[in-house]
Amino acid sequence: MKKITIKTSSNQYDVSIGKGLRYQVSDFLTQSYSQIFIITDSNVAPLYLEDVIESVQKDHRVNYTVVPAGEGSKSSRLYFDIMTEAIQSGLDRDGLIIALGGGMIGDLAGFVAATFMRGVDFIQMPTTILAHDSSVGGKVAINHPEGKNLIGCFYPPVAVIYDVETLHTIPFTEIRSGYAEIVKHSMISQPPFWQKLQNTNLNGPLNDDQLKQDLLKGIEVKAKIVEEDERETNIRQYLNFGHTLGHALEAELGYGKLTHGEAVAIGLLFAFQVSEKYYHITLPYQELYQWLLDNQYPFHLPQLSVAKLIKRMKRDKKAKSQKITMILLKELGDPAIQQIDDQIMTVWLEDFLRELNHH
Incomplete structure (x- = not known):
């Protein structure tokens, strides 16, 4: 134990x-x-x-x-x-x-x-x-x-x-859902343990020891952040990486259509894209996309109103004023809290959803 x-x-x-x-x-x-x-x-x-x-x-x-x-x-x-x-x-x-x-x-x-x-x-x-x-x-x-x-x-x-x-x-959908949060933890931690997770194949039987290790690592990342900021006034917000769009998708589609982790997985991809555009950097977007694809995460969304999603992203508990508060990565393992104008966000989100459905 x-x-x-x-x-x-x-x-x-x-x-x-x-x-x-x-x-x-x-x-x-x-x-x-x-x-x-x-x-x-x-x-x-x-x-x-x-x-x-x-x-x-x-x-x-x-x-x-x-x-x-x-x-x-x-x-x-x-x-x-x-x-x-x-x-x-x-x-x-x-x-x-x-x-x-x-x-x-x-x-x-x-x-x-x-x-x-x-x-x-x-x-x-x-x-x-x-x-x-x-x-x-x-x-x-x-x-x-x-x-x-x-x-x-x-x-x-x-x-x-x-x-x-x-x-x-637990059913496969739940395994997938849970691993999306482990992946999130792997990307906001220093040093990132994303490299190690990349080899994890969720399609076969899970190995107890590896599972225990991945869970421990995820919990350690969260524990460290929670210990410093229990009431989410500051760095605890890093744990919302991938969740701004994730929560909006869950609510807009109706709870239960996508599991929480499946929605967060799409949110992670979007957060990667926004980070790349905002900081003019390159993140392992393709690797993340491929890993999610290999592990059968669902990407095909019905036609969604971008305006409604933006409204939900602003209503998310973390929103302030006419800007959307989003957790971005300056690089892997280096998260930051950014406020982004909702007009720019609308353009980026339209592009992202179009691209996602054409993949």
Whole structure:
């Protein structure tokens, strides 16, 4: 088992990565809780819920709720329903919430934990590769019809327990989705570990040791940034590399049409192009494009309104004034925050989408 400790100004917690950790959850509890309330989804429940219940029930009263799988569950209605269930189950301030699932569950359960009786402890148990990103750093949220994660807060877990065995049951789309975030981490870190990732082939069976290594590396990059800037006032924004267009595509197409990582992959390509134009430099655009192509990332988008995408990019939580705030690369491993006029951005985005669909 590998462990990374995340220390921020407000607290610290461990991220543990290993095989079979779902059978040892009680070993990670630092105190005794009045009750444990597990929040999971309809994909994960039949696979792992029983294992987690068994690992904690000898010392704790356990209740659980299962929400429908998919981004649609990160809604105010489901949030409120879970609150009702938690209250009715007798959960109190000395209880613990366990988020068992992918990023959607981590965000939703984390937001429930943050706001239930003004905050109870919670543990992240990610079951997807993508959640290596979302389970670390303490950002929790639900979606609003106007945009992703607009209702949320910073609320760190007391622990992150990452059982890599759970990654063998995720579909190929989820593997692809998660690796897009690992690729993102590889490009904003010094030194970049993109070269190493370039040889990763997602089409075959994943090797546990390599997976553990890639996840660790991704989490280390994120941890370092989060430790310096927990509340996203400055360099934590680097983690949004590829996300300005990515989030806009997700929202414009309707959540779930593209996975988060698939949208981010397209966003990474666009961020590469904008960086090249803005700084007059050359980045390994072709290599990234080829890697995404080889690993079957979807590039074909329906006809989209550029004006609407630009509007969404401005509405993204990070936007200021009539400019779009975007994370660019001065070179591989050297990210920067730039504001770009939306008229220039419109031209660049039109070119990019035209090119993408003609490839």
